[in-house]
Amino acid sequence: MPVDPHYRPDPVYLTLGDEVADPVTPARFPKHVLRFRNQRWAQRVGLGALDQAEWEAAFARFQPLPDNLPRPLAMRYHGHQFQHYNPQLGDGRGFLFAQLRDAVDGRVLDLATKGSGTTPYSRGGDGRLTLKGGVREILAAELLEARGVPTSKAFSLFETGESLWRGDEPSPTRSSVLVRLGHSHLRFGTFQRHATHGRHDLVGRLVEHAIAHYLPEAQADPDAATMPPLAFLRAVVGRSAKLAARWMAAGFVHGVLNTDNMLVTGESFDYGPWRFLPRWDEGFTAAYFDHQGLYAYGRQPQAVLWNLARLAEALAGVLGDAPAMPILNEFAPVYRQAFVEAWLERLGVAPRGFEADRDLVEASLQLLAETQLPFDHLFHDWYGGLASEARAEASPVAAAYADSNAQPFREALREYEAAHPERLAEAVMQAPAPCSLLIDEVEAIWAPIADRDDWSLFEAKIAEIRAYGAVMGNAPAAPAT
Numbered sequence: 001m002p003v004d005p006h007y008r009p010d011p012v013y014l015t016l017g018d019e020v021a022d023p024v025t026p027a028r029f030p031k032h033v034l035r036f037r038n039q040r041w042a043q044r045v046g047l048g049a050l051d052q053a054e055w056e057a058a059f060a061r062f063q064p065l066p067d068n069l070p071r072p073l074a075m076r077y078h079g080h081q082f083q084h085y086n087p088q089l090g091d092g093r094g095f096l097f098a099q100l101r102d103a104v105d106g107r108v109l110d111l112a113t114k115g116s117g118t119t120p121y122s123r124g125g126d127g128r129l130t131l132k133g134g135v136r137e138i139l140a141a142e143l144l145e146a147r148g149v150p151t152s153k154a155f156s157l158f159e160t161g162e163s164l165w166r167g168d169e170p171s172p173t174r175s176s177v178l179v180r181l182g183h184s185h186l187r188f189g190t191f192q193r194h195a196t197h198g199r200h201d202l203v204g205r206l207v208e209h210a211i212a213h214y215l216p217e218a219q220a221d222p223d224a225a226t227m228p229p230l231a232f233l234r235a236v237v238g239r240s241a242k243l244a245a246r247w248m249a250a251g252f253v254h255g256v257l258n259t260d261n262m263l264v265t266g267e268s269f270d271y272g273p274w275r276f277l278p279r280w281d282e283g284f285t286a287a288y289f290d291h292q293g294l295y296a297y298g299r300q301p302q303a304v305l306w307n308l309a310r311l312a313e314a315l316a317g318v319l320g321d322a323p324a325m326p327i328l329n330e331f332a333p334v335y336r337q338a339f340v341e342a343w344l345e346r347l348g349v350a351p352r353g354f355e356a357d358r359d360l361v362e363a364s365l366q367l368l369a370e371t372q373l374p375f376d377h378l379f380h381d382w383y384g385g386l387a388s389e390a391r392a393e394a395s396p397v398a399a400a401y402a403d404s405n406a407q408p409f410r411e412a413l414r415e416y417e418a419a420h421p422e423r424l425a426e427a428v429m430q431a432p433a434p435c436s437l438l439i440d441e442v443e444a445i446w447a448p449i450a451d452r453d454d455w456s457l458f459e460a461k462i463a464e465i466r467a468y469g470a471v472m473g474n475a476p477a478a479p480a481t
C-alpha cells in the first residue's frame with residue numbers, strides 16, 4: 001500500500017488495554033464485488049490512492065492497514081434495547097478494523113465493519129449483513145451528511161456472494177460487508193457494560209479516554225480537573241441534544257434508539273430500519289418491530305434523554321456524590337435552541353433571535369400539521385424565505401400554501417432574509433421537488449438491483465444527494481495537498 005502523507009494511523013483504542021474488546025478473525029467470503037467506495041472520505045483519511053486490489057485486501061479481506069490494529073477487535077458493550085437491559089450484546093457481526101486521523105480536522109476516526117463474520121457476541125446469528133441492509137445504510141448516511149446531521153459515513157461496501165435468510169426480507173437474500181467511518185464507537189452501552197460488572201476503574205478509564213480523544217469541550221470544562229465524569233456527561237448531553245435536534249429538523253427517524261446505538265461523540269450511526277418522515281406525524285414509526293412506537297419520530301428527543309439517564313447511572317460509581325441530575329436538565333434548553341437553529345438552517349433564512357425564530361418554527365409546524373404537506377417540500381419550496389415565494393406558488397404542492405393555515409408562516413417569513421441567496425439559482429433549488437429519500441423511493445432503488453443487478457438508480461441517487469449536499473455547504477472538504 002502506498003503511504004499517503006494524509007494517512008495518519010492512530011489506534012488509540014489499544015491504550016484502553018485488553019478488557020474492552022476481543023480480537024477476532026474476519027469471515028472469508030466466496031466473492032468480493034465492490035458496490036460502493038466513498039472516495040471523498042477515502043481522500044480525507046489518506047486512503048484515496050488505494051488501487052482496487054489494495055481496497056479489496058483492506059475492506060473485504062481485512063488485512064491490517066500499516067501501523068494500525070494488528071487484529072480486528074469485537075468491541076464489548078451491553079445496552080438497553082427498547083428499555084430492557086441486555087447484557088448479551090457486543091459486536092456480533094462487526095469489529096473495529098482501524099483508527100486514523102481526519103486529515104482536515106485531526107479528529108480520531110474509526111473504520112469499523114458490519115457483516116464481517118461471527119464473534120463471541122454473535123449469539124447464534126450468522127454475523128452477516130444483507131446487501132439491501134448495506135445499501136440502505138449508505139443511502140441514510142449520505143442524505144444525513146447532506147442535511148448537516150453529524151453522522152458516520154458509509155466507506156465501503158462489497159457484495160460477498162453468500163445467501164442469507166432473514167425474516168424481514170424475501171429470502172434467500174444477497175450478502176455484503178460494510179465498512180463505516182465514524183467518530184468513535186464508544187457507545188453508551190460500552191460504559192454500561194463495565195459498570196454492570198462493577199468495573200468502575202474501567203468506566204473511569206473510558207471517561208478519561210473519551211475526554212482526551214473525543215471531547216475537547218470537556219477538557220475546557222471547569223469540572224474537568226476535579227470531577228472528569230461530570231465534564232464528560234455534560235459534553236455528551238450537549239452533543240446528544242444537538243444530534244436529536246438535527247434528526248428532527250432533517251425529518252429522520254432512526255428506528256432503533258437503543259443505548260448500544262448511541263455514541264458519546266454525538267454522532268449518529270447504525271442505520272437499520274430508518275425512514276425519513278413523509279408528512280408531519282409525531283407518531284410516525286420506522287421499525288416494523290417497534291409495536292409501541294417507542295422510537296417514533298416525535299419521541300426521539302425523549303428516547304435520547306432516557307438513554308442519557310442510563311449513561312449517567314453507569315457513571316454512578318465514578319461520580320461519587322456529584323449530582324448528575326442538573327446536567328441531564330441541560331438537555332431540554334440545548335435541544336430547544338438547537339432544534340430552532342437547525343430548522344432555520346433547513347429553511348435557509350438568517351436567524352433573528354430565539355423568540356422570533358421559535359415563532360417561525362411554530363408557524364411552520366402549524367402549516368405542516370394542518371395541511372399534511374410533504375415535509376421536505378416546505379424547506380425546498382421556501383428555501384431562503386420570501387425570495388422563493390414565486391417558486392413556492394408554482395410548486396406541485398402550492399395548494400397548501402394558499403390554505404389559511406399557511407398564513408401565519410407566510411406572515412412570519414416576511415421578517416426573514418435569505419441566509420444564502422446565492423444558492424437559490426442552483427439547479428437543485430430550482431428543481432420542482434426536493435432531494436428526499438422516502439420509503440417508496442428506497443424500494444424503487446433496490447428493486448432493479450434485486451431484479452437485474454442494475455445499480456444505475458442507486459448511483460444516480462448518490463450523485464443527486466451529493467449535489468444537494470454541496471449546495472447546502474455539507475460536502476467534505478478535501479485535505480490540502
Ligand code: AMP
Binds near residue numbers: 093124128
Ligand atoms: P444491531 O441491530 O445491528 O444494532 O445489533 C444489535 C445486536 O445484535 C448487536 O450485538 C449485534 O452485533 C447483534 N447482531 C445483529 N445482527 C446479527 C447477526 N446477523 N449476527 C450476529 N449478531 C448480530
Ligand code: MG
Binds near residue numbers: 261
Ligand atoms: Mg447496533
